[in-house]
Amino acid sequence: MVVVCGHSLSCFPSPSEVCGLSMIRFERVSKRYPGGVQALSDVSFHLESGEMAFLTGHSGAGKSTLLRLIALLDRASRGQVFLQGRNLANIPRRKLPLLRRSVGVIFQDHKLLSDKTVFDNVALPLLIAGWRYQEISKRVRAALDQVDLLRKERVMPVSLSGGEQQRVGIARAIVSNPPVLLADEPTGNLDPDLSADLMTLFCRLNELGTTVLIASHDIALIQRLQRRVLVLEQGKILNQEAAGSLG
Amino acid sequence: MATVERKSQGSLNLGLRAWGTRHVYSFFSSIGTLLRSPLGTLMTVAVLGIAMALPLGLWVALKNLQQVNPAAEDISTISVFLNAGAKQAKVDKLAAEINAWPEVESLKALSPEEALADFRKNSGFAAAVDALADNPLPWVFELKLQAVDIKLESHNETVAQQIERLLIRLESFPEIDFAQYDLQWLERLQAIMGLGATISRILAILFGFAVIFVVGNTIRLDIQNRREEIEVMSLVGATEAFIRRPFLYTGFWYGLLGGLVALTLVSLSLALIGGPLERLLLSYQSDFQLLLPGINGSLLVLVGGGLLGLFGGALAVRRHLNNLNPG
Ligand SMILES: Nc1ncnc2c1ncn2[C@@H]1O[C@H](COP(=O)(O)OP(=O)(O)OP(=O)(O)O)[C@@H](O)[C@H]1O
Ligand SMILES: [Mg+2]
Numbered sequence: 001m002v003v004v005c006g007h008s009l010s011c012f013p014s015p016s017e018v019c020g021l022s023m024i025r026f027e028r029v030s031k032r033y034p035g036g037v038q039a040l041s042d043v044s045f046h047l048e049s050g051e052m053a054f055l056t057g058h059s060g061a062g063k064s065t066l067l068r069l070i071a072l073l074d075r076a077s078r079g080q081v082f083l084q085g086r087n088l089a090n091i092p093r094r095k096l097p098l099l100r101r102s103v104g105v106i107f108q109d110h111k112l113l114s115d116k117t118v119f120d121n122v123a124l125p126l127l128i129a130g131w132r133y134q135e136i137s138k139r140v141r142a143a144l145d146q147v148d149l150l151r152k153e154r155v156m157p158v159s160l161s162g163g164e165q166q167r168v169g170i171a172r173a174i175v176s177n178p179p180v181l182l183a184d185e186p187t188g189n190l191d192p193d194l195s196a197d198l199m200t201l202f203c204r205l206n207e208l209g210t211t212v213l214i215a216s217h218d219i220a221l222i223q224r225l226q227r228r229v230l231v232l233e234q235g236k237i238l239n240q241e242a243a244g245s246l247g
Numbered sequence: 248m249a250t251v252e253r254k255s256q257g258s259l260n261l262g263l264r265a266w267g268t269r270h271v272y273s274f275f276s277s278i279g280t281l282l283r284s285p286l287g288t289l290m291t292v293a294v295l296g297i298a299m300a301l302p303l304g305l306w307v308a309l310k311n312l313q314q315v316n317p318a319a320e321d322i323s324t325i326s327v328f329l330n331a332g333a334k335q336a337k338v339d340k341l342a343a344e345i346n347a348w349p350e351v352e353s354l355k356a357l358s359p360e361e362a363l364a365d366f367r368k369n370s371g372f373a374a375a376v377d378a379l380a381d382n383p384l385p386w387v388f389e390l391k392l393q394a395v396d397i398k399l400e401s402h403n404e405t406v407a408q409q410i411e412r413l414l415i416r417l418e419s420f421p422e423i424d425f426a427q428y429d430l431q432w433l434e435r436l437q438a439i440m441g442l443g444a445t446i447s448r449i450l451a452i453l454f455g456f457a458v459i460f461v462v463g464n465t466i467r468l469d470i471q472n473r474r475e476e477i478e479v480m481s482l483v484g485a486t487e488a489f490i491r492r493p494f495l496y497t498g499f500w501y502g503l504l505g506g507l508v509a510l511t512l513v514s515l516s517l518a519l520i521g522g523p524l525e526r527l528l529l530s531y532q533s534d535f536q537l538l539l540p541g542i543n544g545s546l547l548v549l550v551g552g553g554l555l556g557l558f559g560g561a562l563a564v565r566r567h568l569n570n571l572n573p574g
Contacts, residue, residue: 073482075573094487096572101484111479127272128485130265172483 021085023049023180023211024070029079031065031235039065040235042079049084049179052202052212054222057232063215064108066232067182070213071105072096083180101129104173108184108215110165112157112172118144119153122171129176143175146201162189170198174205181205183214187221195221269489277496280469291465291501295458296508299552302451303540304513309443311524311538325410327388327417327426338386341422345388350413353391359384385424455555462501462559466494470567481571490571491564498560499553506552510545 025046031039039062047053055063068074069081072088081088083099091099104125112121122143126136144150147167157165166189173181183202187195199221206212216222222229231238281288327345329338338356346354357365362384367376392410410428417426470477480490521537540548 071482073573093572097481097484097486097489100482105482107482111482113476113479115476124480125483127268128480128483128489130268132264132268 021049022046022082023051023084024213025082026066026069027080027082029069029076029081031062031069031074032077038235040069040076040232043232043235043237044079045230045237047211047213049211050206050209051228052206053214053228053230054225055213055215055230055232056217056219056222057238059217061232062235063232064184065235067105067184067213067215070180071103071182072100073105101125101176102178102180104176104178104181106166106169106173106181106183106186108188110157110169112165112168114157116156117153118149118155118157118160118168121157121168122175125172125176139175140171143171146174147171148197163191163194166190167194167198170201178210180211181213183212183216185215185217187216187218199225270492273489273492273496276493277500280493280497281500288501291461292504292508294461295501295505295552295556296512298454298457298461299505299509299548300512302447302454303509303548304516305443305447305450307513307517307538307540307544309440309447312440312443325390325392325413325417325426325428327390328424329386329388329422330424331383331385333386333422337422341420342388345390345417350392350409351390352393355389355391357387357389359386362387455551458502458505458552458555459559459562462498462556463563465501466498466560466563467567469497470494470563477568477571487568487571491568494564494568495557495560498556498558498563500556502552502554502556502559503549505556506549509552510540510548514539 026043029043030041033039043062043066055066057063065074069076069088070083072083072091075089084102086099088099113124116124119137119140122140123136126139131139141150141153144153147170149164149167149171152160152164157168160168166186170183170186173183181202186202187198190198195218202212202214203225329341342354342356345351359382363376363382366384367373392413414426414428417423477490517537517539525537
């Protein structure tokens, strides 16, 4: 098998996955919502294991929809989505939650629990997976430390700023160290300094082998990072180009 | 080979631990739900307790009434009235014959004089009795029967029938005018207790459904209030079982606490009416003792209540926590 990696640093194979195996693959995927909106049409692309890429496009272009299909939060209307080589159309409904745990998602609207502390919010994926409490608190603190929120672990999300809430969502997405990380507008509420810090964090995770896909409007940021960019327009993939040629 | 075995052993332990951790989570999560709105919880539990207290109370009352064994005292006595003017010798012979019957424990013969003296003493009509020229009373035998227990079982029919047969046999003697046993009292008591048992069963079924529906509705509201939490848990990979479990636990707690309230209510009521009731019943019978639900009964109520609550929770969860995942 010929193994080609996007760049050398991304090749940090964990035991279960072989570098260069496609982690995410879309084959002629369409998504039509029950209301009749055609959110995605005939989308094909693939991301290799350990790759980091951006997804951009106008508001309503279908970025969130595409991420939801990867995260198994929705099913494609037509075409096939593969995650780690598995065709998601063939995964029975009751197996979805287990597979979902291998995908960390940072949601555009945070999706935090308002009646739980920051610590408990971040601990949720580990609780669900049945981790031991000592291990949970160690990992939650490590994740909060990475987004610089360790001081706020006992605080309720309502008393956090928008950017801080976003970072809690990020900590929750990375706490269980999933092989795939999806981020939907992760820098939407962050100032330039924090955005840059966050991108550094994503790059570090990517260097450790995580496959990262980031939906973003922030062209400047995308251009700086020199990764592959998928451009969506009205549900179609326009081109897949290097960030340098954008704009 | 050995390493493979060790590894699978390890993953089994890990699996068990994860299972345990998740159950601990559900356990505390369900208790947290109950404590989050203590007033609402209290009201629900009170409603459940009252609903369960009704059949339970009736059942305990019946258990107490069953102790009242009417055959043990007055009721086990048949009064046999002889024809007026029966001769002493004939009376003695008859008394000896009847006394030998296996159903008869003892026989006490009252002469007309003794009967009159008795009546004079007990009736309060002493002056009227003194005014009588003649003694109008006949000889009376008081037969004490071998102890017959009156319970709610079907073979009681035969107890009543046996007594009926005995009466007919007694009345077939020419010297005997009539024999009397307050069968109606016995039959009525049996009928009332049988009715009570049926009613308590019907109530138990009806209020069992009430418990299921009250718990089901409470859990339904709880599910609606926590849509957001349920959605987020599902987003980060919770299985449906994991999301459902705290609600099932909550249903179980509701039922269990309701049972506890019902037991408390019934015990308190018994304590309140116990004193007067005991005095009343002791005048009939010397060995009456107030019966509480008991350990078995209490366990039945608690476990039964818990299971009904669990069932109510399961209904709500089935109806309102479906299709968390896309088809
Ligand atoms: N649940 C839904 N039901 C019906 N239509 C939907 C649903 N979610 C999204 N859509 C529609 O699908 C299209 C794509 O939406 P999507 O959220 O994927 O866009 P987006 O690229 O993420 O936009 P933004 O940058 O504003 O977040 C939009 O036209 C939207 O109205
Ligand atoms: Mg979006």
